[in-house]
Amino acid sequence: ETLAKATKGKFLMGVAINMQQVNGVNPVESDLIANEFSAVVAENCMKPQPTHPQENKYVWDDADKFVAFGEKNKQTVTGHCLIWHSQIGRWMFVNDSGKDVSPEVLKERMRQHIYAVVGRYKGRVKGWDVVNEAFEDNGTYRKSKFYQILGKDFIKYAFQFAHEADPNAELYYNDYNVETPAKCDAIVQLVKELKAAGCRIDAVGSQSHMHMVNPTLEATETSFKKLKAAGVHILITEWDVSILPSPYDGANISASFKYSKEMDPYRDGVPADVQQKWNKRVLDMFGLFLKYSDVVDRVTVWGLNDAGTWLNGFPIRGRMDYPVLFDRKNQRKSVVDEMIKMA
Numbered sequence: 001e002t003l004a005k006a007t008k009g010k011f012l013m014g015v016a017i018n019m020q021q022v023n024g025v026n027p028v029e030s031d032l033i034a035n036e037f038s039a040v041v042a043e044n045c046m047k048p049q050p051t052h053p054q055e056n057k058y059v060w061d062d063a064d065k066f067v068a069f070g071e072k073n074k075q076t077v078t079g080h081c082l083i084w085h086s087q088i089g090r091w092m093f094v095n096d097s098g099k100d101v102s103p104e105v106l107k108e109r110m111r112q113h114i115y116a117v118v119g120r121y122k123g124r125v126k127g128w129d130v131v132n133e134a135f136e137d138n139g140t141y142r143k144s145k146f147y148q149i150l151g152k153d154f155i156k157y158a159f160q161f162a163h164e165a166d167p168n169a170e171l172y173y174n175d176y177n178v179e180t181p182a183k184c185d186a187i188v189q190l191v192k193e194l195k196a197a198g199c200r201i202d203a204v205g206s207q208s209h210m211h212m213v214n215p216t217l218e219a220t221e222t223s224f225k226k227l228k229a230a231g232v233h234i235l236i237t238e239w240d241v242s243i244l245p246s247p248y249d250g251a252n253i254s255a256s257f258k259y260s261k262e263m264d265p266y267r268d269g270v271p272a273d274v275q276q277k278w279n280k281r282v283l284d285m286f287g288l289f290l291k292y293s294d295v296v297d298r299v300t301v302w303g304l305n306d307a308g309t310w311l312n313g314f315p316i317r318g319r320m321d322y323p324v325l326f327d328r329k330n331q332r333k334s335v336v337d338e339m340i341k342m343a
C-alpha cells in the first residue's frame with residue numbers, strides 16, 4: 001500500500017522535490033516519489049530568481065524538466081511561486097540608476113514575469129502559489145519591496161495576471177504560521193478583498209512547517225474553520241515536523257549556533273519517548289487533515305527525507321532533522337504505515 005493510494009478520494013499526497021530527484025541522480029528517491037505521491041511541487045526551480053534572473057532573461061530547463069517529471073508520473077503539478085520577497089532578482093525593483101522603480105514599472109515587470117511563467121506551463125500546472133508570505137505573524141503586511149512600491153494591491157495584480165495567463169489554473173495564496181490567529185484573520189480578510197475585486201482564489205496554502213510557532217491542534221483546526229468559512233479550500237503546502245529543539249521552541253540554542261555532533265541531543269539516536277511524541281504529533285495533524293478532507297485538497301511534505309530537508313540548514317546549519325515520511329536511507333518511517341491505516 002502507498003500513501004498515494006491510501007489517501008485517494010480524501011486528498012492528494014504531494015512532495016516538494018529537488019533537481020537531483022527530477023534528474024534521477026538517486027533512482028531510489030525518484031522511484032519513491034513516483035510511487036508514493038500523487039502530486040509534486042518544485043522546492044526551488046520555479047521561483048522568481050531561478051526562472052527570471054534578469055529582466056529579459058528567462059531560464060527554463062530545470063522548470064521544464066520538473067513539469068515533465070510530474071507529467072510522466074501522472075502527478076498533479078503545483079507551481080511554486082510567482083511573487084515572493086525572497087529568492088527573487090533584485091533587478092525587479094530597481095531602475096538603471098539603482099533607485100526604486102515606479103509603481104507602473106514594477107506592475108509591468110510583475111505582469112511580464114507572471115505571463116511568461118504561467119503562460120509557458122498553461123494547462124500543465126494545476127495551480128500556482130501566486131503570492132507567498134505577504135503577511136507578518138501579527139497580521140500586518142510584510143514591508144517587502146512589492147508592498148513598499150505598490151502597496152497591498154500588488155497581491156490583487158498578481159492574481160489578476162495569473163488568471164489572465166491561464167484562466168483554468170487554480171490560484172493560491174501561500175504562507176507559514178497560518179495557525180496564528182492574527183495572521184489567519186489577515187489572510188481571511190485578503191481572501192474577502194480578492195473575491196470582492198473579482199479575483200479568482202481557489203485555496204490558501206498553509207505551509208505547516210511545524211517547528212517555529214508550534215501550532216496546537218486547536219489553533220490549527222480554528223484556522224481551518226476560518227478559511228472554510230471564507231469560501232476557500234486549504235492546501236497543506238510545505239509540511240514538515242521538526243524533532244530537534246530549536247530556538248523557536250524556546251531551546252537555549254541561538255539560531256546562529258554552528259550545530260555540532262556534541263550539541264546534537266539525539267547523536268546516539270532519538271530516545272523512544274521523543275520518537276513517540278513526534279509520531280503522535282505527526283499522526284494527530286494527519287488526522288486533522290483527514291477530518292477536513294472536504295476542503296483540504298493536497299497534503300504536501302516539504303522534502304522526501306531527512307537527508308535533503310531544508311531543516312538541516314535552518315535555523316541552525318548542519319542539524320539532523322526529520323521532515324516526516326522517509327529517513328535518509330529512504331526507508332519508510334513507521335509513522336507512514338500508521339498514516340496509511342488512518343486514511
Ligand code: G3I
Nearest residue numbers: 043044047080081086087132133176207238302309310314
Ligand atoms: O541553486 C543555487 C546554486 O546555484 C548556488 O551555487 C547555491 C549557493 O548559493 O545556491 C543555490 O540556491 C539555493 C537554493 O535553495 C537551491 O538549492 C539557495 O541558495 C537557497 O537559499 C535555497 O533555499 C531554499 C529556500 O526556500 C529559499 O529559496 C530551500 O531549499 C527551500 O527549502 C526553501 O523553501 C521555502 C519555500 O520556498 C517557501 N516557504 C518556506 C520554505 C523554507 O524556507
